[in-house]
Amino acid sequence: MSTTHPGPARVQRSGPGPSAVTPKHLARAKITRQRRGSRLKLWAGLVCTLVVVIPVALARVLPLPGPDQQDLASRRLAPFTDGHLFGTDQLGRDLLSRVLHGGQVSLLVGLLAVVVSGLIGIVLGAAAGYFGGWIDTVVSRLLEAQLSLPLLMMLLLVVALFGPSIPVITFVIAIAQWPEVARLTRSLVLVEREKPYVAAARVLGLHRLAILLRHVLPNVVKQASLVVLLLLAQAVLLESALSYLGAGPQRPFATWGRIISDGQDYITTSWWMVTLPGLVIVALVVGVNLLGDGLRDRARRRKVSTS
Amino acid sequence: MAPYLFKRLGQSVLTVFLTISTVFVLIRMASGDPAAAYAGPLATTEDLAKIRAAFGLDRSVVEQYLLFLKGILTGDLGTSYSFRSPALDVVLDRLPFTITLAVAAILITTLVSVPLGVWMARRADTGRELGANVVTIAGQSMPDFWSGIMLLTVFAVLIPVLPASGFATWGGLVLPALTVAILQIALISRLVRSEMAKNLTAPYLTVARSRGVSERALVWRYAMTNSSIPVVTALGTRFASMLNGVVVVEVVFAWPGVGSLVVRALETRDYPLIQATVLVTAALAVTVQLLVDLAYPLLDPRVRLGKKVSA
Amino acid sequence: MSAALLDVVDLQVELITAGGVVRAVDGVSFTIGEGETVTVIGESGSGKSTTAMAVLGLLPDDLAVLSGSVRFGDTDVIAEPGALRAVRGRTVSLIPQDPMTALSPVHTIGRQLVEAVRLRRPELAKRDAEARAVELLDLVHVPRSTEQLGRYPHQLSGGMLQRVLIAIALAGEPRLLVADEPTSALDVTVQAGILGLLLELQESTGIGILMITHDLGVARLVSDRIHVMRDGRFVESGDVEAVVDHPSHEYTRKLLSAVPVLGPWDEDGTAAGGDR
Numbered sequence: 001m002s003t004t005h006p007g008p009a010r011v012q013r014s015g016p017g018p019s020a021v022t023p024k025h026l027a028r029a030k031i032t033r034q035r036r037g038s039r040l041k042l043w044a045g046l047v048c049t050l051v052v053v054i055p056v057a058l059a060r061v062l063p064l065p066g067p068d069q070q071d072l073a074s075r076r077l078a079p080f081t082d083g084h085l086f087g088t089d090q091l092g093r094d095l096l097s098r099v100l101h102g103g104q105v106s107l108l109v110g111l112l113a114v115v116v117s118g119l120i121g122i123v124l125g126a127a128a129g130y131f132g133g134w135i136d137t138v139v140s141r142l143l144e145a146q147l148s149l150p151l152l153m154m155l156l157l158v159v160a161l162f163g164p165s166i167p168v169i170t171f172v173i174a175i176a177q178w179p180e181v182a183r184l185t186r187s188l189v190l191v192e193r194e195k196p197y198v199a200a201a202r203v204l205g206l207h208r209l210a211i212l213l214r215h216v217l218p219n220v221v222k223q224a225s226l227v228v229l230l231l232l233a234q235a236v237l238l239e240s241a242l243s244y245l246g247a248g249p250q251r252p253f254a255t256w257g258r259i260i261s262d263g264q265d266y267i268t269t270s271w272w273m274v275t276l277p278g279l280v281i282v283a284l285v286v287g288v289n290l291l292g293d294g295l296r297d298r299a300r301r302r303k304v305s306t307s
Numbered sequence: 308m309a310p311y312l313f314k315r316l317g318q319s320v321l322t323v324f325l326t327i328s329t330v331f332v333l334i335r336m337a338s339g340d341p342a343a344a345y346a347g348p349l350a351t352t353e354d355l356a357k358i359r360a361a362f363g364l365d366r367s368v369v370e371q372y373l374l375f376l377k378g379i380l381t382g383d384l385g386t387s388y389s390f391r392s393p394a395l396d397v398v399l400d401r402l403p404f405t406i407t408l409a410v411a412a413i414l415i416t417t418l419v420s421v422p423l424g425v426w427m428a429r430r431a432d433t434g435r436e437l438g439a440n441v442v443t444i445a446g447q448s449m450p451d452f453w454s455g456i457m458l459l460t461v462f463a464v465l466i467p468v469l470p471a472s473g474f475a476t477w478g479g480l481v482l483p484a485l486t487v488a489i490l491q492i493a494l495i496s497r498l499v500r501s502e503m504a505k506n507l508t509a510p511y512l513t514v515a516r517s518r519g520v521s522e523r524a525l526v527w528r529y530a531m532t533n534s535s536i537p538v539v540t541a542l543g544t545r546f547a548s549m550l551n552g553v554v555v556v557e558v559v560f561a562w563p564g565v566g567s568l569v570v571r572a573l574e575t576r577d578y579p580l581i582q583a584t585v586l587v588t589a590a591l592a593v594t595v596q597l598l599v600d601l602a603y604p605l606l607d608p609r610v611r612l613g614k615k616v617s618a
Numbered sequence: 619m620s621a622a623l624l625d626v627v628d629l630q631v632e633l634i635t636a637g638g639v640v641r642a643v644d645g646v647s648f649t650i651g652e653g654e655t656v657t658v659i660g661e662s663g664s665g666k667s668t669t670a671m672a673v674l675g676l677l678p679d680d681l682a683v684l685s686g687s688v689r690f691g692d693t694d695v696i697a698e699p700g701a702l703r704a705v706r707g708r709t710v711s712l713i714p715q716d717p718m719t720a721l722s723p724v725h726t727i728g729r730q731l732v733e734a735v736r737l738r739r740p741e742l743a744k745r746d747a748e749a750r751a752v753e754l755l756d757l758v759h760v761p762r763s764t765e766q767l768g769r770y771p772h773q774l775s776g777g778m779l780q781r782v783l784i785a786i787a788l789a790g791e792p793r794l795l796v797a798d799e800p801t802s803a804l805d806v807t808v809q810a811g812i813l814g815l816l817l818e819l820q821e822s823t824g825i826g827i828l829m830i831t832h833d834l835g836v837a838r839l840v841s842d843r844i845h846v847m848r849d850g851r852f853v854e855s856g857d858v859e860a861v862v863d864h865p866s867h868e869y870t871r872k873l874l875s876a877v878p879v880l881g882p883w884d885e886d887g888t889a890a891g892g893d894r
Contacts, residue, residue: 020685029634278453285448519707
């Protein structure tokens with residue numbers, strides 16, 4: 001039998017009371033702010049990225065002078081003069097055209113490098129995580145070794161020895177980036193391996209390699225692909241550093257880093273030659289990073305709410 | 308403890324060994340005649356033969372490799388082509404400059420990113436924190452050579468407050484160190500933020516709050532101390548990647564360190580100098596990593612005192 | 619009848635989650651007097667832990683919206699959230715669910731215990747505070763108490779840690795203990811020791827206990843009065859013997875019958891017992 005509560009008689013509710021949640025509460029709630037934050041990041045990131053990628057992709061189609069077209073009568077013109085949106089450099093070349101065409105090479109190199117490093121990283125990381133044993137030992141040692149080395153020097157050396165061609169530069173950047181992909185893939189695979197569905201598949205007689213390829217990898221690739229997006233940003237930065245130091249691709253077009261190093265001598269008289277290409281790099285990398293951040297926030301929230 | 312120490316030491320030595328061997332192999336694989344690079348375009352065939360004999364380039368590759376290894380053990384890494392003096396000495400002369408730059412950058416990084424990260428964690432997901440978030444993202448998105456040039460132009464040329472290059476006075480350290488620090492600050496402050504956020508919502512913190520511990524003590528005594536372990540380890544681990552940024556920054560500011568040295572050595576195909584630089588930098592990076600790994604038990608009591616005490 | 623240590627009237631807790639506004643606690647009222655143990659029992663998700671957290675004001679502002687009243691003596695901590703600081707640790711203390719994560723892993727037991735002592739008695743010198751800390755450890759029957767001050771949480775077993783947590787809770791000299799499933803994370807053999815300790819402390823100090831649990835055995839052992847909670851509301855309340863022996867609500871009956879009962883073995887394999 002229920003007893004009444006001790007103490008002086010009090011009016012108590014018998015049914016559910018009204019909600020005390022006000023719109024102000026909702027607006028200030030953590031979940032609202034988080035959602036708003038990641039939505040902002042996604043949109044801002046997308047805009048910044050597209051502002052750079054779309055013009056670069058359309059470089060050949062846009063009504064611009066050629067990137068190597070010199071016009072010694074129009075040297076070092078300020079932006080917005082004579083139809084040159086970004087101005088011209090010391091040889092009268094249209095800066096915007098140089099930036100966009102160079103950007104095609106930069107982006108191409110970045111994408112290729114990310115694909116290559118992604119493939120190497122996922123394969124090695126998954127193998128190390130899934131099969132363990134000596135594969136894991138070798139891969140882990142390689143990972144540790146590479147992460148504690150002065151990588152840029154080695155990369156510069158390779159480019160100096162084998163020439164600054166696109167394949168070499170792509171290869172070099174891929175070498176710089178595969179450890180991060182491999183490390184992430186390995187830890188993801190280690191987690192997946194312990195899950196019941198893997199044991200179930202083994203019981204059903206599936207060969208280990210088949211389980212890895214058909215079941216484990218698809219689950220892992222989605223999370224790993226987020227890292228790949230952020231690696232693209234890193235690849236662009238690395239490519240521009242290499243090309244600034246003179247180790248970047250020369251053909252067909254000079255890339256962003258090289259354009260900046262060319263303009264360095266004229267910084268005080270023609271600031272646009274260094275500032276504008278740099279801002280383009282920053283815009284692209286910021287955009288990609290914001291996108292990655294926003295997507296990661298969303299993925300993390302989804303994981304928390306299903307746990 | 309001792310067997311772990313030996314194992315880590317062995318790993319580090321192996322890493323350096325592999326690195327330097329890779330460099331050796333790469334150089335031998337390349338096209339171009341080092342003797343010609345050393346002698347210059349006006350050398351005769353006899354001169355080249357003499358140089359080759361002097362540098363041991365006429366021996367077999369395996370012999371050269373063994374000589375090379377012997378040289379490392381005796382501290383003789385050959386003679387720099389462009390400096391005409393022992394390569395190792397050239398590198399060691401310039402090493403202190405690079406280390407100074409790196410240490411200054413780490414100091415600036417720590418001083419800025421810790422308060423920033425804590426500030427961000429306490430206001431997680433507010434409008435202001437979002438702004439700070441975007442700023443840190445911008446910080447890790449700027450190419451270091453570009454931010455270096457920008458800073459140089461503004462503070463050394465337009466408003467001539469600081470020296471533009473070299474290390475004539477301590478003031479010359481400010482801009483290069485700041486440039487290297489920008490990226491590190493962006494990354495470390497985000498790490499501080501996420502660690503602090505994790506600790507500020509941890510069960511032990513809620514329990515501490517339940518017994519009336521002040522908010523200040525919760526943040527600075529409990530959350531901060533727990534967060535500091537991964538942050539300190541990260542600072543140490545980032546040393547090797549920071550060296551990458553240092554190379555570029557040394558070129559921009561004409562800083563007389565090891566980074567600008569190696570770039571010049573690559574341009575002049577000065578192989579002994581390249582090998583010496585890679586060896587020294589690899590050894591340095593690996594040593595720092597080793598020290599960080601060894602310091603870890605000192606910081607974290609869970610690692611230091613593993614066993615459960617039966618009570 | 620003695621003055622109530624805790625008086626909760628129409629407490630309502632709404633949580634703003636990704637799935638919308640969830641009413642975790644939907645209007646509960648109860649009182650705890652001196653020397654009493656009141657238990658809130660329910661399944662996972664019934665809102666019992668949320669009730670305990672709400673009483674202590676430990677739910678984040680940007681997640682939970684509280685209404686109703688929670689009175690410690692004269693202070694309503696829902697109406698005046700600022701009063702919580704004075705109440706926490708001094709009037710009411712928490713004994714958490716998982717002892718393994720309830721203490722900072724990088725500070726010693728002694729440091730955290732002494733801090734709790736000094737929060738209550740700031741005038742004590744360090745040595746006196748440490749002496750008091752050792753006293754408290756002895757009170758909760760932690761062996762070799764002086765040694766334990768220098769140990770880190772990961773070096774102690776779950777049962778030992780829970781005793782330490784009780785000592786820390788007592789350092790504030792509270793009148794009420796909120797025990798949020800204090801034995802759920804412990805081995806069954808250790809549970810009895812902790813519960814026995816709580817009862818012993820209640821007898822010697824007259825402290826009140828709000829016990830949150832899903833375990834009927836625990837409830838029976840320690841409670842004076844019991845509230846059965848489901849989906850955020852109390853479905854039945856009363857003296858523990860009355861509710862357990864003569865449950866009047868359908869849900870209470872189901873809860874009680876869920877306890878397996880051992881019967882005699884049968885030759886043909888069917889075990890007797892089960893439903894009462």
